[in-house]
Amino acid sequence: MTDPAIAANGLRKSYGDKVVLDGIDLVVPQGTIFSLLGPNGAGKTTVVNILSTLVSPDPASGAIRVGGHDLGADPQAVRAGIGVTGQFSAVDGLITGEENMLLMADLHHLPKTEGRRVAAELLERFDLTAAAGKPASTYSGGMKRRLDIAMTLVGNPRIIFLDEPTTGLDPRSRHTMWQIIRELVTSGVTVFLTTQYLEEADQLADRIAVLNNGRIAAQGSAEELKRLIPGGHVRLRFTDPDAYRSAAAALREAARDDEALALQLPSDGSQRALRTIVDRLDTAGIEADELTVHTPDLDDVFFALTGDTTVPSQADPTKETVR
Numbered sequence: 001m002t003d004p005a006i007a008a009n010g011l012r013k014s015y016g017d018k019v020v021l022d023g024i025d026l027v028v029p030q031g032t033i034f035s036l037l038g039p040n041g042a043g044k045t046t047v048v049n050i051l052s053t054l055v056s057p058d059p060a061s062g063a064i065r066v067g068g069h070d071l072g073a074d075p076q077a078v079r080a081g082i083g084v085t086g087q088f089s090a091v092d093g094l095i096t097g098e099e100n101m102l103l104m105a106d107l108h109h110l111p112k113t114e115g116r117r118v119a120a121e122l123l124e125r126f127d128l129t130a131a132a133g134k135p136a137s138t139y140s141g142g143m144k145r146r147l148d149i150a151m152t153l154v155g156n157p158r159i160i161f162l163d164e165p166t167t168g169l170d171p172r173s174r175h176t177m178w179q180i181i182r183e184l185v186t187s188g189v190t191v192f193l194t195t196q197y198l199e200e201a202d203q204l205a206d207r208i209a210v211l212n213n214g215r216i217a218a219q220g221s222a223e224e225l226k227r228l229i230p231g232g233h234v235r236l237r238f239t240d241p242d243a244y245r246s247a248a249a250a251l252r253e254a255a256r257d258d259e260a261l262a263l264q265l266p267s268d269g270s271q272r273a274l275r276t277i278v279d280r281l282d283t284a285g286i287e288a289d290e291l292t293v294h295t296p297d298l299d300d301v302f303f304a305l306t307g308d309t310t311v312p313s314q315a316d317p318t319k320e321t322v323r
């Protein structure tokens with residue numbers, strides 16, 4: 001098996017009396033997207049700052065390896081293999097997009113012609129060629145964010161840290177950014193992403209860790225996390241009152257909504273569970289007019305794990321999927 005891109009054991013960080021990270025373990029396989037999710041002030045940026053060598057972990061922390069290198073022993077090697085796009089843009093608004101890119105190429109000691117080639121290629125890839133000659137201060141929020149990531153890619157990093165990459169972007173720019181992140185991973189890059197947006201983690205991440213009170217409250221794929229909490233159900237709706245009454249008689253455990261002619265049954269939404277319900281209706285010779293499955297979404301998981309009700313979410317408010 002290949003080394004994970006990131007492996008941290010017992011990561012700790014305190015500022016004075018304030019414990020920000022209370023011993024967290026993280027493993028991020030190469031070529032995957034890992035999302036660290038948490039409410040404001042949970043310590044997400046602190047994790048990124050430590051893993052990208054900007055901030056030292058507490059000495060009591062366990063081993064931390066990034067890109068196969070020990071963070072404490074060989075921070076230079078770690079830095080050489082990573083790219084970081086922080087919450088605060090590295091873009092200089094006074095110079096053009098192209099000049100920003102060439103500046104990065106200089107910082108990475110690329111020869112002039114190579115620097116120009118890489119800059120042109122990345123500007124093209126991020127749809128910034130037409131704007132390349134304009135001062136970056138004239139760019140929209142989404143364009144600045146794209147330029148920021150393009151600048152991060154000049155050094156060809158294998159691991160990229162994106163700290164809240166879509167905060168403040170409109171939905172279209174957010175979707176463009178998601179597409180960019182997916183493409184990065186297709187090219188073999190590992191992405192470590194922090195976000196406050198549950199839908200973003202749901203859309204992008206292979207694995208998600210929920211950070212709360214300095215600890216990882218839960219870790220897994222979006223589907224695994226959703227299975228941690230109850231709340232799934234199936235809802236059957238009828239237009240014919242007779243069919244509704246027959247169904248209620250056939251499915252006695254269902255909660256009734258006589259006004260809406262709807263029945264609701266607890267269910268994990270699995271194919272097997274749905275088949276059982278449909279078989280029982282078939283046996284009774286009844287057909288529902290509408291069958292909807294409600295599975296818990298990451299909002300439910302987040303609130304159950306963190307007790308937080310203030311986190312902004314982009315999740316679909318209806319939560320229901322019609323099948």
Ligand SMILES: Nc1ncnc2c1ncn2[C@@H]1O[C@H](COP(=O)(O)OP(=O)(O)OP(=O)(O)O)[C@@H](O)[C@H]1O
Nearest residue numbers: 015018020038039040041042043044045046047196
């Ligand atoms: N240099 C520092 N000195 C003292 N406290 C700090 C320092 N840096 C961070 N903290 C504290 O650590 C906690 C975690 O901060 P951090 O920025 O990592 O959270 P976050 O999850 O990224 O939050 P947000 O979503 O708001 O960016 C906060 O309470 C913050 O005040």
